[in-house]
Every structure is written in C-alpha cells, then in structure tokens.
Amino acid sequence: MRGKRLVIVGLLCFFSFLLAKSDYGKYEKLIAQINIPYKKYVLDNGLTLIVHEDHKAPIVAVNIWYHVGSKNEKRGKTGFAHLFEHLMFNGSEHYNDEYFKPFEKVGATDMNGTTNNDRTNYFENVPVNALDLALWMESDRMGYLLGAIDQAKLDEQRGVVLNEKRQGENQPYGRVWNIIAEHTFPEEHPYSWPVIGYEEDIKAATLEDVHEWFKTYYGPANATLVIAGDVNAEGVKKKVEKYFGSIPSGPPVEKFDRWIPVLHGEHRYIMQDRVPQARIYKVYNIPEYGTKEGVFFELIADILSSGKTSRLYKRLVYEEQIATDVYAYAYLREIAGQLVIMVNVRPGESLKRAEEILNEEIEKFLKKGPTGDELERVKTNYFSSFIKGMERIGGFGGKSDILATNQVFTGDPSHYKKQLLWVAEASREDLVETAREWMLPGYFVLEVHPFPDYSATKEDVDRSRLPDVEKPPKPEFPSFSKFELDNGLEVYLVKREVVPMVNCRLIINAGYASDQFSKPGVSSFAMDMLNEGTRKYTALDLSEELDKIGADLSTGSSLDVSYVNLTALNTTLEKAFELFSEVVLFPTFPESEIERIRKQTIASIQQEMAQPIGMALRVLPKFLYGKGHAYGNPFTGDGTIESVNSIQRDDLVQFHKTWVKPNNSKLIVVGDITEDRLRGLLEKYFKSWKPGKVLEKNIAPVELPRESVVYIMDKPQSPQSLIIAGHVAIPKDDPDEIAVDAVNRILGGTFTSRINMNIREDKHWSYGARSLILDAKGQAPFIVYAPVQIDKTADAMLEILDEIRGILGEKPITLEELDKTKKNMILSLPGTWETSRSILNSLAEIVTYGLPDDYYRAYLEIVNGLSLEKLQEAARKVLHPEKLTWVVVGDKEKVEKQVKSAGFEKVYIIDTEGNVIQ
Numbered sequence: 001m002r003g004k005r006l007v008i009v010g011l012l013c014f015f016s017f018l019l020a021k022s023d024y025g026k027y028e029k030l031i032a033q034i035n036i037p038y039k040k041y042v043l044d045n046g047l048t049l050i051v052h053e054d055h056k057a058p059i060v061a062v063n064i065w066y067h068v069g070s071k072n073e074k075r076g077k078t079g080f081a082h083l084f085e086h087l088m089f090n091g092s093e094h095y096n097d098e099y100f101k102p103f104e105k106v107g108a109t110d111m112n113g114t115t116n117n118d119r120t121n122y123f124e125n126v127p128v129n130a131l132d133l134a135l136w137m138e139s140d141r142m143g144y145l146l147g148a149i150d151q152a153k154l155d156e157q158r159g160v161v162l163n164e165k166r167q168g169e170n171q172p173y174g175r176v177w178n179i180i181a182e183h184t185f186p187e188e189h190p191y192s193w194p195v196i197g198y199e200e201d202i203k204a205a206t207l208e209d210v211h212e213w214f215k216t217y218y219g220p221a222n223a224t225l226v227i228a229g230d231v232n233a234e235g236v237k238k239k240v241e242k243y244f245g246s247i248p249s250g251p252p253v254e255k256f257d258r259w260i261p262v263l264h265g266e267h268r269y270i271m272q273d274r275v276p277q278a279r280i281y282k283v284y285n286i287p288e289y290g291t292k293e294g295v296f297f298e299l300i301a302d303i304l305s306s307g308k309t310s311r312l313y314k315r316l317v318y319e320e321q322i323a324t325d326v327y328a329y330a331y332l333r334e335i336a337g338q339l340v341i342m343v344n345v346r347p348g349e350s351l352k353r354a355e356e357i358l359n360e361e362i363e364k365f366l367k368k369g370p371t372g373d374e375l376e377r378v379k380t381n382y383f384s385s386f387i388k389g390m391e392r393i394g395g396f397g398g399k400s401d402i403l404a405t406n407q408v409f410t411g412d413p414s415h416y417k418k419q420l421l422w423v424a425e426a427s428r429e430d431l432v433e434t435a436r437e438w439m440l441p442g443y444f445v446l447e448v449h450p451f452p453d454y455s456a457t458k459e460d461v462d463r464s465r466l467p468d469v470e471k472p473p474k475p476e477f478p479s480f481s482k483f484e485l486d487n488g489l490e491v492y493l494v495k496r497e498v499v500p501m502v503n504c505r506l507i508i509n510a511g512y513a514s515d516q517f518s519k520p521g522v523s524s525f526a527m528d529m530l531n532e533g534t535r536k537y538t539a540l541d542l543s544e545e546l547d548k549i550g551a552d553l554s555t556g557s558s559l560d561v562s563y564v565n566l567t568a569l570n571t572t573l574e575k576a577f578e579l580f581s582e583v584v585l586f587p588t589f590p591e592s593e594i595e596r597i598r599k600q601t602i603a604s605i606q607q608e609m610a611q612p613i614g615m616a617l618r619v620l621p622k623f624l625y626g627k628g629h630a631y632g633n634p635f636t637g638d639g640t641i642e643s644v645n646s647i648q649r650d651d652l653v654q655f656h657k658t659w660v661k662p663n664n665s666k667l668i669v670v671g672d673i674t675e676d677r678l679r680g681l682l683e684k685y686f687k688s689w690k691p692g693k694v695l696e697k698n699i700a701p702v703e704l705p706r707e708s709v710v711y712i713m714d715k716p717q718s719p720q721s722l723i724i725a726g727h728v729a730i731p732k733d734d735p736d737e738i739a740v741d742a743v744n745r746i747l748g749g750t751f752t753s754r755i756n757m758n759i760r761e762d763k764h765w766s767y768g769a770r771s772l773i774l775d776a777k778g779q780a781p782f783i784v785y786a787p788v789q790i791d792k793t794a795d796a797m798l799e800i801l802d803e804i805r806g807i808l809g810e811k812p813i814t815l816e817e818l819d820k821t822k823k824n825m826i827l828s829l830p831g832t833w834e835t836s837r838s839i840l841n842s843l844a845e846i847v848t849y850g851l852p853d854d855y856y857r858a859y860l861e862i863v864n865g866l867s868l869e870k871l872q873e874a875a876r877k878v879l880h881p882e883k884l885t886w887v888v889v890g891d892k893e894k895v896e897k898q899v900k901s902a903g904f905e906k907v908y909i910i911d912t913e914g915n916v917i918q
Contacts, residue, residue: 050225065407070082125834221250309377324346508665550569602645612722618636668840808881
C-alpha cells in the first residue's frame with residue numbers, strides 16, 4: 001500500500017497545475033523598513049565582535065555565542081556542552097563566586113545561558129553604565145576559568161544537572177525528544193543523543209575531561225560577541241579589545257558539514273507515559289538553518305497549524321473536534337532540520353482516526369500546495385513576528401540574538417535579510433515542490449499513549465578586583481496621558497514610536513474572583529469564548545481577518561481581572577479596532593463553539609492534573625482561603641471538570657452582561673498612535689457600549705491557620721517530589737508591599753536567594769527552588785516551591801523552614817543583601833521597560849491594583865530608603881513559618897514516612913481535588 005500511495009502522489013505531482021509566483025512588490029516597502037544596522041570586527045585573536053547601536057533605552061545587551069554544542073560530543077561523553085554551561089556560572093580565577101551576584105547589584109536583567117546541539121550562549125542586559133562590568137565578567141570566564149574549577153564544583157553542578165534531567169524527564173511527554181532524536185538520526189549522527197546527555201556519561205565526567213573541553217572550544221576564535229544597545233561602536237571595540245584582546249585564540253575547531261539523513265518509508269515507535277492525552281508526532285528530516293528550503297518549511301508549518309484557519313487546526317480541532325491542540329514547526333539546526341507535527345488527541349477519541357485525518361491533510365497539501373490566501377497570511381505573520389522581535393535588543397529573538405544566530409550559522413549577521421526576501425518571493429509552487437522533495441521519501445511517527453492508572457494491593461584586565469561601575473542613569477517610566485469616554489471608559493495612552501505597532505489591553509474588573517457569583521471556571525470560559533464568534537464573524541472568519549492584517553487578538557483572565565489584548569501594525573488599526581470592538585461588544589457564544597471549548601478546557605484541566613505543579617496549584621487555594629472565598633478556586637482559573645461540564649450558554653452570556661461594561665473596564669494603549677487618532681477610533685467603534693451597575697467582589701481577609709498542615713498527593717513512581725508551601729500575605733496596594741518584595745527577593749525570589757542557594761547550590765537536591773508573592777487586590781498568597789529528589793523531600797521541607805525562621809531570627813538580613821537587592825530592584829527597571837508590551841504590563845499593574853500614577857517615581861524613593869530595620873519589620877509582617885500549609889506531590893510510599901519522621905504532626909493524604917482520603 002505504501003508503494004502504491006507514493007506512485008499515485010508522484011503522478012499527481014507530475015500533472016500538478018502551474019502555480020503562480022507571488023508578488024514581491026507588496027512586501028518591498030515593509031522589508032525596506034526591517035534593518036538591524038551593525039559594525040563587525042574581528043580581533044587579532046580571532047574573536048568576532050558585532051555592535052548594534054540602539055539608543056531608545058539606557059541599556060546594553062551582551063550576548064556571547066561559543067560555536068560548540070552537543071554535536072561536538074562523542075558517544076560515551078555526552079552532556080559535556082550543557083554541563084560546562086553550568087560550570088561557567090560558578091566563578092573564574094579573579095572572581096571565584098556566584099556569577100549572578102555582581103549583575104544583580106547593578107540591575108541586570110535577562111541573565112541566562114543556554115545550550116543546544118550547535119552552540120552555547122551566555123547573555124545579559126545591563127544598564128549602560130555597567131557595560132565594563134559585563135565585559136570584565138565575560139572575559140574573565142573566557143580567559144581565566146580553569147583555575148576556579150575544582151572537583152567540588154564539578155560534583156556540585158553534576159548534581160544540579162542530573163536533577164534538571166530528572167525534572168525534565170519526569171514531566172508528561174518528557175522522554176519524547178530523546179526518542180525522536182534516537183529514531184530520526186543514525187547512531188553516529190551528532191544529533192542522535194539528547195543535549196543534556198545520558199546519566200551514565202554525566203556521572204563519569206572527570207575534571208580532566210572538563211579542562212580539555214574548555215581548552216578546545218572556549219577560545220576567542222570560536223566565539224562571537226554581540227553588543228547591542230545604547231553604545232558607540234568604536235567605543236565598544238576599544239573596551240572589548242581591552243578586556244578580551246590578551247586571551248589566546250584557542251586551537252582550530254573541526255566544523256561539521258550538512259548531514260541530512262534520508263528516511264525511507266515509514267518508521268514508527270509506540271510508547272506509554274503517565275499522560276492525560278494520547279499524542280501523535282510526525283517528523284520529517286529537512287534542510288538546515290540558513291537555506292531557502294528551511295525558510296519555506298517555516299511557511300509550510302504555519303500553513304498547516306498556525307491559527308484557527310490553518311489546515312490541521314481547522315480540520316482536527318475545529319471541525320472534527322478529535323484533537324484539543326495541534327502544532328507544526330520547522331526546527332532548523334546547523335547541519336540538518338526537522339519538520340515536527342504534533343497532534344494532541346482529545347480523551348476518548350481515536351488516535352488512529354486522528355492520524356488518518358492528519359495524513360489526509362498532508363496529502364492534500366502535497367497534491368495541490370497552498371492557496372494564495374494561505375500564502376499571503378503566513379507571509380504577513382512571518383514579517384509581523386520578526387518586527388515584534390526587533391523591538392528588543394536582548395533575550396531570545398531580540399536583535400542581538402538575530403545577529404549572533406546569523407553570524408554563527410551563516411557567517412553573515414545580515415543573512416536574515418535573505419530570509420525575508422525568500423519569504424517575500426516564495427510562490428505556491430516553491431512551497432509544494434520543496435514539500436514533495438523532502439516529505440515524500442519517508443518520515444517517523446511516534447505514538448504516545450496514556451499509561452493506565454493501575455493500582456496494587458497495599459503491602460507492608462585588572463583581574464585583582466571587579467571594575468568600578470559608573471553612576472547609573474535614572475530609571476524613568478514613560479509618561480502617559482489619560483482621558484475618559486462619555487460611557488465611563490478610562491483610557492491610558494503611552495505614545496511610543498520605536499516600531500510601527502500598537503499594543504492595547506482592555507482590563508475588565510472580573511477575573512477568577514468573579515466566579516464566586518457563578519461557577520468555578522466561568523470567567524476563563526467566557527473570556528475564551530469572546531473570539532469564538534460575533535454578530536458579524538464566525539470564529540474562523542475572525543481568525544482569518546486578523547491574519548490578513550498581521551494582528552494578534554487574545555483574551556483571558558487572571559485572579560482579579562479579565563482582559564482582551566490587541567496587537568496590530570499602525571497601518572491596519574482601522575480594521576483592527578473594528579475586530580476589537582466586535583469581540584468586546586458583540587460575542588454570540590455559539591453553542592457549537594461552547595462544546596468545543598468545553599472539551600479543550602477539560603483536556604487542559606486533565607493536563608494540569610498530570611503535572612506536579614498543576615496538581616498542587618489546583619488544591620492550594622482552597623486550603624489557604626477556604627472554599628467560599630473568591631480566591632479559593634484553582635489558581636489556574638480553569639475550574640473543575642465537574643464545574644466546566646455544568647457551565648451553560650446562559651452562564652457565559654450573564655458573565656458578559658454583568659462584567660463587560662465600560663465603567664467596569666480600563667483601556668491601556670502603548671505604541672505608535674496619537675491621542676486624536678485613538679479617540680477617533682474609540683468613538684467610532686465603542687460609542688454604543690453602555691455603562692451599567694457593577695457587582696462588588698468579596699475578597700475579605702482570612703485568618704492564618706493555627707498550625708501547620710501537610711497534604712500529600714500521591715504520584716506513584718515519581719522520581720521527584722514537588723513541594724509547595726504557602727499562607728496568605730498582603731495585597732498589592734499595601735504600603736509595605738515594596739519592602740515585602742525586597743524581603744522575598746532575599747529569601748527565595750532570585751537565583752542567588754537563600755532558599756535556592758541552599759537547596760540547589762549547596763545540597764544539589766533540586767534544579768531550582770524559589771519563593772514568590774503573587775499580585776492580588778486582596779490578600780496575596782506567599783508561596784515557596786521546590787521540585788526535589790524524592791529521598792530528600794522531608795529534608796528539603798526542613799531546610800525551607802530553617803531559611804524562613806532564620807531570616808526572622810538567627811540569620812537576619814545583612815547589609816550586603818540589602819545593598820544588592822536595592823540595586824537590583826532599581827537598576828533593572830530600564831531593561832524592564834524596553835518593549836511596548838513590557839511598558840503596557842507595568843502600566844496595567846498600576847491600573848489593576850489602584851496604585852498611584854507616580855508609583856514608579858515613588859518606587860525609586862521607597863527602595864532607596866529601605867533599611868535593615870524596615871526589611872526585618874516587613875519580614876515579621878509577612879512570614880509565618882509555623883502557619884504554613886504544605887502540599888507535597890510525590891510517591892506516597894516514599895514520602896509519607898519521611899515527612900512524619902521529620903516532626904510534621906498533621907499529615908493528610910489527599911486526592912487530586914484536594915479531598916482528604918487518609
């Protein structure tokens with residue numbers, strides 16, 4: 001049958017119609033505006049330096065790429081690239097301490113390092129006055145690392161990496177990518193093993209191996225440094241020569257050539273996992289990054305699965321309703337790429353039938369190719385997504401990332417321009433011919449089936465010091481104007497002309513807390529339904545209209561508010577606001593869409609109930625607030641399976657009628673638009689929106705419990721436990737909120753916080769442990785969470801208690817911690833406000849929680865005035881270790897005895913809904 005099908009498809013290809021070339025002219029003007037100017041230098045030691053000047057904010061992105069990844073490893077020595085990335089954060093010869101500490105003191109943001117098959121990168125955004133610090137630190141670990149790496153550090157990070165590996169593989173579908181790699185690449189191919197490596201190889205790594213890896217791959221000649229931000233290119237070059245110029249180049253590094261293994265026919269693998277839904281993965285080996293074919297596959301993937309009108313989503317999720325989600329993407333790497341298609345099969349539906357439909361749609365595409373409308377839609381979305389990334393200098397997808405990617409993989413930082421040109425010129429014929437060439441020969445299919453819930457019967461430069469940091473620029477939140485429409489809608493506008501785009505958020509005073517007047521999950525359900533059909537548009541029509549103009553429209557809810565987001569190019573605002581008003585004012589809540597969204601929501605709840613963090617966050621609220629409280633429903637906002645099944649159309653209509661009113665809403669707009677134009681659009685499209693009576697939500701304070709309680713939720717055979725502890729704290733508008741935030745940062749809110757340094761860095765029991773205080777109008781929850789190896793569950797709980805008790809008593813906050821935290825809180829602000837969306841988020845915080853208009857100006861004064869006494873007072877106000885409620889998700893047989901033996905007296909076993917069963 002397989003051979004017959006290929007012959008038929010081949011004949012159809014031969015007789016296919018002539019597909020017209022796309023018109024490049026319509027994109028020419030847009031492409032002309034897409035430019036990331038740069039200067040490129042190569043130092044005498046081989047270091048490639050790329051500098052991009054962007055003066056919109058006083059920050060600098062520092063992004064260094066080493067051209068080494070897991071593909072440079074060999075079998076028997078896997079995991080080295082990723083393990084070494086961890087070691088790079090543990091000090092160098094002239095600064096032998098945690099890498100993040102100096103950066104936190106100067107307000108750095110987006111600090112991270114990542115490893116993939118082809119490269120390892122390290123990046124941070126720093127205030128412009130701290131550039132010397134960043135260059136000193138990066139150059140010190142490039143040139144002077146080995147003297148600081150000893151056996152103790154290797155063992156420490158080995159433990160952290162192994163916990164990271166266990167944590168990843170313990171997640172639902174966590175082993176999928178290992179299996180795909182092993183079955184789509186031959187054993188000798190460098191993409192055939194996981195980036196994180198195999199456990200036995202990581203355990204066997206020696207200090208000598210680590211030293212050899214550094215000497216081979218971490219020289220300047222194998223690195224690209226990108227500096228982007230508020231700088232002068234020639235000035236940056238001098239600084240880089242100063243800090244990096246004396247570092248030896250390193251040896252020549254072998255480079256890999258293109259290696260795309262051809263799959264012949266069908267290869268299939270079937271696995272079981274503890275997951276709530278069956279999945280199908282279909283994988284094709286395709287050309288690599290930097291090729292025209294790779295770009296074409298990005299467009300093909302979007303045609304198949306991006307948006308509700310895409311072929312696979314429309315057929316599988318919308319029409320047949322046999323799947324809850326589907327995606328396709330082109331995973332383009334340096335020497336080969338892959339087209340990955342995933343279908344999440346709805347519980348109770350046939351995986352076989354879902355695969356049949358998937359194959360039908362793929363064969364249709366291979367036969368006829370895309371339509372003209374489809375091609376235009378994905379091209380517009382491609383350009384729109386690229387423009388959004390250009391607003392940021394750092395982070396994933398930002399300008400420094402774009403320049404580094406293109407330099408390292410193609411040798412040309414501006415190679416992205418070729419890709420944009422390929423997109424603009426791509427024709428229907430180009431896409432179908434490329435798809436046929438690479439998809440017809442063969443593919444790999446992975447079936448993931450839920451593992452049945454079996455049960456068993458019970459049985460018994462100057463390297464002597466860090467450089468001085470110059471005086472930082474004063475962070476300034478952008479000014480904004482306010483006006484009010486006749487119907488009571490308050491409007492906040494930040495005019496920003498950085499990119500030709502406008503971001504809007506309508507904030508509705510509803511949120512999960514409004515479910516107290518209805519059923520758990522109604523607010524999320526209703527908001528999900530707003531863009532599923534209006535008086536003028538069906539759900540698919542609406543999605544298609546948005547795609548045509550490159551706009552994004554999303555809806556949702558959080559704890560206190562619901563929202564509608566709109567992002568659009570300033571050239572398409574007229575149509576965008578018409579669609580915006582349709583969604584807000586005239587949703588129809590069609591019954592057919594209700595049933596589809598109901599199925600998706602239930603599937604989402606089942607996913608939550610399969611993941612430890614989701615399991616815990618679903619039950620913690622009712623223990624903290626009680627069942628009748630507005631905050632007592634699951635923090636995920638979806639409600640329960642029972643409540644979602646009971647929601648009727650009338651519930652959704654009533655939600656809209658009750659809460660979506662202009663006098664109960666506020667609109668925030670940030671972007672390239674004038675107040676006059678905004679007023680005109682609002683008067684035109686929102687004039688008919690009438691005010692009305694608004695209900696008052698009950699978010700009354702609750703008492704802390706008299707004593708601590710531990711609830712254990714059984715997750716059999718889990719290699720880790722997820723620990724969550726919490727109690728109610730203060731609302732966002734509390735006068736001490738800023739001091740409390742500082743306390744939390746010191747306790748568990750940052751990488752170098754006490755809890756994380758204890759449990760991750762000192763004990764190696766976890767990949768990461770944190771504390772946080774969620775924002776809320778009422779009493780916010782204070783939460784500590786830590787996924788830990790299961791045999792250390794009770795020990796980790798005791799360590800968390802010791803850290804909280806310590807900060808209140810024997811280990812009070814130090815002057816060093818106070819100084820570092822104050823600097824981090826203030827100096828990170830300019831980087832926080834780099835993009836329009838981030839400015840919108842900060843302004844939304846002011847609007848949502850009723851904070852003063854000058855909140856961020858006062859914020860600077862308050863933070864600067866924080867003292868040790870003030871922080872200790874705030875700690876006493878908000879931290880109550882003896883009244884914590886604990887939820888532990890793990891294997892009951894391995895956890896319960898530990899916890900009781902550790903001295904926790906009240907210990908209960910609960911089911912996934914939080915009901916005590918033992």
